[in-house]
Amino acid sequence: MKIYRHIIFDLDGTIADPKDGIVQSVKCALRRLGIAGYDPSLLARFIGPPLSHSLRTHFGLDDETIQRAIGLYREEFERCGIEKNEIYAGMEDLLGDLQSRGRRLYVATSKYAAIAKRILDYLGLKGYFTAVEGSNRDSTLTSKTDIIGALILKKHRVSSGEAVMVGDMAYDIIGANNNGIDSIGVTWGYGSRDELESEKPSTIAGSVRELRALLLPDGR
Numbered sequence: 435m436k437i438y439r440h441i442i443f444d445l446d447g448t449i450a451d452p453k454d455g456i457v458q459s460v461k462c463a464l465r466r467l468g469i470a471g472y473d474p475s476l477l478a479r480f481i482g483p484p485l486s487h488s489l490r491t492h493f494g495l496d497d498e499t500i501q502r503a504i505g506l507y508r509e510e511f512e513r514c515g516i517e518k519n520e521i522y523a524g525m526e527d528l529l530g531d532l533q534s535r536g537r538r539l540y541v542a543t544s545k546y547a548a549i550a551k552r553i554l555d556y557l558g559l560k561g562y563f564t565a566v567e568g569s570n571r572d573s574t575l576t577s578k579t580d581i582i583g584a585l586i587l588k589k590h591r592v593s594s595g596e597a598v599m600v601g602d603m604a605y606d607i608i609g610a611n612n613n614g615i616d617s618i619g620v621t622w623g624y625g626s627r628d629e630l631e632s633e634k635p636s637t638i639a640g641s642v643r644e645l646r647a648l649l650l651p652d653g654r
Contacts, residue, residue, distance in 0.1 A: 435651035438616070440592045441532060442582060444601030445543040445550055445568075446481055447623025449525055450557060455515030456481050463506035469493060481624045482603040484544040484569065484576035504573055508546065516549070521557050522622060524642035529562040532649060540590070541566040542581045542599070542609070546573075565590055578609030587613060598636070600645065601625075607633035618648060 446452045457477045464470070472493070480488045485507060489500045532539060539562055543550045547568035554560040567585035569576040575584070582599060586592055599610035602623025607630060610617035619630035619638045630638055639645040 435648075436616075437651065437654060438537070438596060438598040438649065440538050440540065440597040441649060442540045442542050442586055442597060442599045442610075442615075444482075444599075444603065444606045444623075445541050445545060445553065447602035447625070448522075448600060448606075448620055449529075449541070449559070450519045450521045450553065451623075452515075452519050452553075453478065453481060453624075455511060455518035458518070459507045459511040459515045462510040463503045464493075466506050467499065467503055478624070482544075483605060484573070486573050486576065501573070508549070512549065512552075516553050516556050519553050519557060521559065522642060524646070526557075526559060528642060528646050528649070529559060531646075533562050535650065535654070537649075538564045538592075540564055540586050540592075541568075542578060542586055542606075543568040544576045544578060544581070544605070545569065546571060578605045579612040582609045582615070583613045587615070598649075600639075600649075602630075604629045604633045607635045610635075618645065620645060 443449055460477050460480050476492055485504055486500050489495045489503050541550060541563055545568050547566060550568045551560060551566050554566060567581055587594060594615045598616040598618060599606055600618045600620060602620045603625040607617045607619055616636040619635040621627050621640050639648055
């Protein structure tokens with residue numbers, strides 16, 4: 435079984451569950467913009483994709499309003515959303531074991547990079563990662579393809595043949611495929627198995643235990 439020396443993780447829905455913080459922050463931003471009358475269950479769809487994409491897709495907002503909404507969202511999320519993240523059971527042990535066996539770990543997220551770092555710091559996980567890369571403050575560079583390619587593979591001189599992307603959404607698999615690296619879809623997050631399979635990941639893990647077996651074959 436292949437041993438990956440460089441392992442790139444998505445954050446939301448893969449390492450930690452962000453639902454309560456994201457939903458509350460989106461709801462606050464929409465309320466301050468005077469937007470109401472929507473199905474509350476819609477807000478769960480904001481977990482994973484770039485925020486600008488979700489605001490445009492689900493609410494039809496123009497670019498100027500989207501930037502206002504993102505600013506309001508970040509204000510609320512930085513105030514109280516970070517502490518609503520919960521690490522998935524078994525994930526910290528896996529990260530520690532990977533690091534102790536010489537693997538280099540990275541985070542590639544469409545979330546604003548500085549917020550992602552604060553989340554990992556709050557969860558006590560930041561020290562496991564060589565780099566945490568995400569979008570810019572002005573919401574540019576949100577594509578997983580660009581974040582994986584430009585900010586992980588190129589910036590950190592990672593060989594594509596030794597790298598794998600681990601994520602719960604189709605965007606993670608697409609980003610990996612577009613950069614010619616292997617991918618592992620995980621089913622405990624917010625993307626369905628059908629969604630993951632449609633993008634043809636290298637394999638799928640149904641639990642952190644299954645992911646461990648893929649990333650540390652025979653405990654190596």
